[in-house]
Amino acid sequence: MAKVRALDPSKTASSLDTPTDLKPDGVAAVSKALNALLADTFALYLKTKNFHWHVSGPHFRDYHLLLDEQADQIFSTTDDIAERVRKIGGTTLRSIGQIASLQRVVDNNAEFVPPVEMLRELMNDNKAFTANLRKAHELCDKHDDVATASLIENWIDATERRTWFLFEASRAGDNSGH
Incomplete structure (x- = not known):
């Protein structure tokens, strides 16, 4: 039995059916986590541009x-996440x-x-985004999705x-040096 879910040649494949070796529950869980990260990425992008x-x-x-x-940099990750x-x-x-x-x-x-205050707010948003990336990474590990986990590691570093x-x-603006 092949690890990769094959498309049944006797049936017409759904236009969005993509073969994968991930189990359906893994696809659902990782997709849900990535979509939340993607929403956060768009929100963080727009907030950063607003402050810019x-x-x-x-x-x-x-x-x-x-x-x-x-x-x-933030916007450039949107396509990678969605794809x-x-x-x-x-x-x-x-x-x-x-x-x-x-979005969170x-x-x-x-x-x-x-x-x-702009800089501090964005700093805290990025810190929270890192925490959400780490949670998504744990989820990827749970579902043996090493490729997504690897991408997330790079996004954590950038964040x-x-x-x-x-x-x-x-x-x-602090002048205290601390």
């Missing part, structure tokens, strides 16, 4: 460029409404946010880097 567009003050240029760089869901046979997000229903990153619609940069940049 609305940052002001003496460190404007540095913060503006930092947030733009981080937003680009991984499809590669394992799941379906992924289809709308802004679905993103809103799954809290929106910030304030008219003005002081720059250091920890963003967290570090946001922490250090937010200290510019």
Whole structure:
């Protein structure tokens, strides 16, 4: 018996049926976790761009460029996450409404946010995102999905880097050196 679920040649395959060696419960669990991460990624991207567009003050240029760089990095992972869901046979997000229903990153619609508060808020959002990535990694381990786990490890590293940069940049308004 082959490990990879074969498509039955006597039946017409569903347009979205993707062969995989993951068990159906693994596909469902990992897809659900990845879709929540994808929703968070879109929410974190938009929040980072919001702050990029609305940052002001003496460190404007540095913060503006930092947030733009981080937003680009965050956005670049969206396709990888969504395509991984499809590669394992799941379906992924289809709308802004679905993103809103799954996201755990809290929106910030304030008219003005002081720059250091922006950086700290994004730092905390990235820290929480790392924790959610680790939970998804554990789920992948449980279902023997090493490929997704490997991708998640890279996303954790990138998110920890963003967290570090946001922490250090937010200290510019701190003057305590701690």
